[in-house]
Amino acid sequence: MSVLVVIPARYASSRYPGKPLVELTGATGISKSLIQRSWEAALRVAGDVRVVVATDDERIRQAAEGFGADVVMTSETCRNGTERCAEAHEALGGEYEIVVNLQGDAPLTPHWFVEALIAQLADDPDASMATPVLRCDGRALNGFLEDRRAGRVGGTTAVFDARRHALYFSKEVIPFSAVTYGDEDPTPVFHHVGVYAYRPAALSAYPGWPEGELERLEGLEQLRFLENGHAVRCVEVESRGRQFWELNNPEDVLRIETMMSQMKAE
The missing domain is CATH 3.90.550.10 (Spore Coat Polysaccharide Biosynthesis Protein SpsA; Chain A)
Structure with a gap:
């Protein structure tokens, strides 16, 4: 069964602008952006899976391509992540059997x-x-x-x-x-x-x-x-x-870094 995992990411978050590019330090002391850690989490999913980042922002596109992710550019009119996933799936031909929305602010998702x-x-x-x-x-x-x-x-x-x-x-x-x-x-x-x-x-x-x-x-x-x-x-x-938390506000950064430090070094 073919599966497309889409990580929707937008820069203009009302609560935390630029959130996908915030740096998170893991257990090994290595700093990576939120969007990269979410992408790496998606790569752990077993099966016939393709992972893409869907965004409307050039800064996120450049960052994602910089660490090796496939990127699909979507419109600024998407009202939520589900709409962005729908647009990304259509842009890729609309032929996957299941589409997964792995939100770009949830890098601890098992x-x-x-x-x-x-x-x-x-x-x-x-x-x-x-x-x-x-x-x-x-x-x-x-x-x-x-x-x-x-x-x-x-x-x-x-x-x-x-x-x-x-x-x-x-x-x-x-x-x-x-x-x-x-x-x-x-x-x-x-x-x-x-x-x-x-x-x-x-x-x-x-x-x-x-x-x-x-x-x-x-x-x-x-x-x-x-x-x-x-x-x-x-x-x-x-x-x-496993502990997990979504990064919605600046104060969540420390909480997530603490959870990451308690996990197996990654």
Whole structure:
């Protein structure tokens, strides 16, 4: 099965302009850009996989080509990473069997997350897209709840049906539970991880669908699939002790570097 892994990257981030080019120092003391570390993470995915960086910025193109990445130039009008992936796939001929969106701000994404998405989407003909979820333990759930009490968004949660097709994604903590959980206790709350695998037909249609009210309110691009009647497969994955975090703000740099320093030297 042919797979295209697209790393969408834009320079003009409202929260962190120039984010893809920020330098991160790994366990060996070597400094590499965020986009390079995300590209290297994508290269670890097993199978018949092609990895490309999709951007609308010349600075990112030059940097990516400098470390050996294939680059697809996309338009400045893409509203999110899914639209950028759709444009990149079309530019490359639109013939891949599965397209993966590995976001350019998530260099710690384990390769087995992506491999699980590809496998389960291939086995679920009714799903247009697949995305990973992690079951929260009590510690993680209590952290999410504390963030919400403080007015912060601590992460996205997901609920799904018996077929593991998504019912909803939210930046609120869902489902509600009145139970008190210990730090190590499993809970009914699942943390959504922002990686996506798409069937090409649904991905191609996505940019033509209007932004729905739920997508706009939550700020979650995957809700456009649900609002247009397309099944999203939630794939439960295991962290295997791996820490990961997305780089959204300047203060996340130190957090990610600390996590990298605790991993096997790379």
